Amino acid sequence: MQMDLNFIAFVVMGLAATILSGVMITRRWPVSAAMVLIAVMTLLAGMFGLLEAHFAAAAQIIVYAGAIMVVFVFVMMLLNLPPEELRYGGVTWGEMVLISLGVLVAIVLGTQVGQGLLTQGLESMGYAPGQTPAHAKSLYFAADENVKNVAATMFVDYLWAFELVSFLILAAVIGSIVIAKKRSAENANAA
Amino acid sequence: MLTLPEIGLYFSFLLFLVGLAGVMFRKNILFMMVSVEILLNAANLAFVSASKITGTIDGQVVMFFVMAVAACEAAVGLALIIALYRTKASIEADDLKALRG
Numbered sequence: 001m002q003m004d005l006n007f008i009a010f011v012v013m014g015l016a017a018t019i020l021s022g023v024m025i026t027r028r029w030p031v032s033a034a035m036v037l038i039a040v041m042t043l044l045a046g047m048f049g050l051l052e053a054h055f056a057a058a059a060q061i062i063v064y065a066g067a068i069m070v071v072f073v074f075v076m077m078l079l080n081l082p083p084e085e086l087r088y089g090g091v092t093w094g095e096m097v098l099i100s101l102g103v104l105v106a107i108v109l110g111t112q113v114g115q116g117l118l119t120q121g122l123e124s125m126g127y128a129p130g131q132t133p134a135h136a137k138s139l140y141f142a143a144d145e146n147v148k149n150v151a152a153t154m155f156v157d158y159l160w161a162f163e164l165v166s167f168l169i170l171a172a173v174i175g176s177i178v179i180a181k182k183r184s185a186e187n188a189n190a191a
Numbered sequence: 192m193l194t195l196p197e198i199g200l201y202f203s204f205l206l207f208l209v210g211l212a213g214v215m216f217r218k219n220i221l222f223m224m225v226s227v228e229i230l231l232n233a234a235n236l237a238f239v240s241a242s243k244i245t246g247t248i249d250g251q252v253v254m255f256f257v258m259a260v261a262a263c264e265a266a267v268g269l270a271l272i273i274a275l276y277r278t279k280a281s282i283e284a285d286d287l288k289a290l291r292g
Contacts, residue, residue, distance in 0.1 A: 006195065010199070014198065014202035014205075017206065021209040024225065025226055027222075030219070037225055040232070048236075051240060064258065067262065068262055078273065087218075091216075095216050106208055149248045153248045153249060161256060169259060171263075172267050176270035177270070180273045180274055
């Protein structure tokens with residue numbers, strides 16, 4: 001019964017997230033799209049929680065629904081676009097045809113090729129579907145110590161990647177300031 | 192009967208499709224960037240599901256890195272949008288055909 005409830009909740013959240021992202025990309029106003037995207041992020045956080053990735057769920061809400069979306073909404077407000085700038089007229093018929101073709105191809109690929117590839121890839125790594133593999137690092141996967149396990153992996157096996165990502169963030173911060181800052185008077189006169 | 196993480200992989204597939212449609216069909220650069228966020232989230236869901244399927248934690252660590260890269264991408268991309276709006280007074284991709292600054 002517990003498993004079934006998890007299952008139903010997972011499927012409902014996944015469907016809601018997919019439908020809401022479809023709603024999001026057809027909004028006319030950027031701010032309402034951002035609000036719908038926050039709902040999508042929160043639903044995804046719930047899915048991560050059901051997959052027992054508790055740290056991922058918390059980080060999803062704090063970093064995505066909190067920080068990144070605030071930056072998005074901030075820029076939308078800063079631009080203060082006039083309504084005539086938003087020339088979106090909804091989904092056209094050509095787009096509808098293209099989208100349904102794409103969904104068809106995607107379903108065929110996903111059910112025929114994707115499942116086979118997944119099983120094959122897992123088997124080649126020694127995993128059997130639906131069971132925890134024998135050589136999985138049991139140290140790294142105790143369900144009630146998710147944060148500890150993520151930290152242990154991140155700061156031991158992935159230390160280099162972690163440090164490189166911190167440099168990437170530094171570069172992004174400097175780069176975004178340089179790109180977005182107002183041009184000085186002499187530059188404006190020269191241009 | 193599919194297990195939870197396998198369904199998660201299918202949902203990540205669907206989310207990726209929706210995000211891809213957003214990047215391809217919207218002409219507004221703000222919407223293209225928001226759709227890129229959906230693409231990254233679909234990848235995150237796939238990573239977490241794979242981490243659950245294989246019983247290892249590496250997928251969740253990589254998902255955290257993806258999140259950091261997404262933050263960088265949002266910062267730089269939005270700075271570019273501000274700079275573009277300042278020079279062209281428009282954020283429609285069609286108005287930026289020249290790409291000569």
